[in-house]
Amino acid sequence: MRAPDAVFADPRLAVLYDAFDDDRSDLEVYAAIVEELDAHRVVDVGCGTGCLAVLLAERGLEVVGVDPAVASLGVARSKPYSDGVTWVEGDATALAGRVSGADLAMMTGNVAQVFVDDADWVLTLGAIRGVLAGGGWFVFETRRPEVRDWETWEVPETARIHPDGKRSVVSRTVTEVALPLVTFESVTVMDGDVIESASTLRFREYDELVHDLDTHGFDVVEVRDAPDRPGKEWVFLARVRG
Structure with a gap:
C-alpha cells in the first residue's frame, strides 16, 4: 500500500494535527454508534493521532x-x-494474526478514500472482514x-499559531481533478523549513461501495448522513453476513 502522506507521517506536522483540526464533534457521534x-x-482503522481510540478506551472498551x-x-x-x-503500526493487513473476533471496525475522516488503487481497497476490506x-x-x-x-478546499497562505506560541504559514491547493481521484498539495512553512504534503483521495460512487461490501460478505444495513x-x-453501517 502507498506510504502515508507527510501531514501524518512527518513528526513536525503530526504533532500539530490535533491543534489545527480541533473540531472533532463527530467523535461523540461515532462513540454513540459504538454504544448503539x-x-x-x-478496531479503529487509520486511527491517526488516536482521538477516537482513546475516547473509547476511556469508556472501558477494548x-x-x-x-x-x-x-x-x-x-x-x-x-x-x-x-x-x-496500537499496531501498519495498514489493516497488519491486523492478521493479531486481532480476531472484534465487534466493530471503524474508519472515520478520509481513511476510506486514501485507498486509491482497487487492489489496496480489496486488501483492506478483506483484512477488516477477517478481524470481525x-x-x-x-x-x-x-x-x-x-x-x-474539493471545490472548497483551496486555502491561501494563512498564518497559524501553535500551542507553544510558535508560528507557521500553511496553504493548500487542489492540483488535479481526474475523477474518481482528486489530488491536493499542502505546504507548511515552519522554522525556516518548507514541508510539502501531497494527498490523493478516491471518490467512490454509492453503488460501487455497496457492491464492494457485498463482495466481501457485508450487508449494508443503513447509510446515514455524516x-x-x-x-x-x-x-x-454494514454487517458481516450470516
Whole structure:
C-alpha cells in the first residue's frame, strides 16, 4: 500500500494535527454508534493521532488502533488513556494474526478514500472482514462525489499559531481533478523549513461501495448522513453476513 502522506507521517506536522483540526464533534457521534451497536471490542482503522481510540478506551472498551504513520501513532501513545489501546503500526493487513473476533471496525475522516488503487481497497476490506466476529459491524464514512466538495478546499497562505506560541504559514491547493481521484498539495512553512504534503483521495460512487461490501460478505444495513459534514458524506453501517 502507498506510504502515508507527510501531514501524518512527518513528526513536525503530526504533532500539530490535533491543534489545527480541533473540531472533532463527530467523535461523540461515532462513540454513540459504538454504544448503539453494543460493541465492546473495537478496531479503529487509520486511527491517526488516536482521538477516537482513546475516547473509547476511556469508556472501558477494548480498542485496537492501527495506522501506518509512525509519527501519528507517537502522538496517539502520548495521550491520556492510550495505555488502554493496543496500537499496531501498519495498514489493516497488519491486523492478521493479531486481532480476531472484534465487534466493530471503524474508519472515520478520509481513511476510506486514501485507498486509491482497487487492489489496496480489496486488501483492506478483506483484512477488516477477517478481524470481525460473525455478525460484526463495519462503519465508515466517505465523501459523496456529486457534492464536489474539493471545490472548497483551496486555502491561501494563512498564518497559524501553535500551542507553544510558535508560528507557521500553511496553504493548500487542489492540483488535479481526474475523477474518481482528486489530488491536493499542502505546504507548511515552519522554522525556516518548507514541508510539502501531497494527498490523493478516491471518490467512490454509492453503488460501487455497496457492491464492494457485498463482495466481501457485508450487508449494508443503513447509510446515514455524516455528523460533521451534513449533506456531503455517507456513513455506511454494514454487517458481516450470516
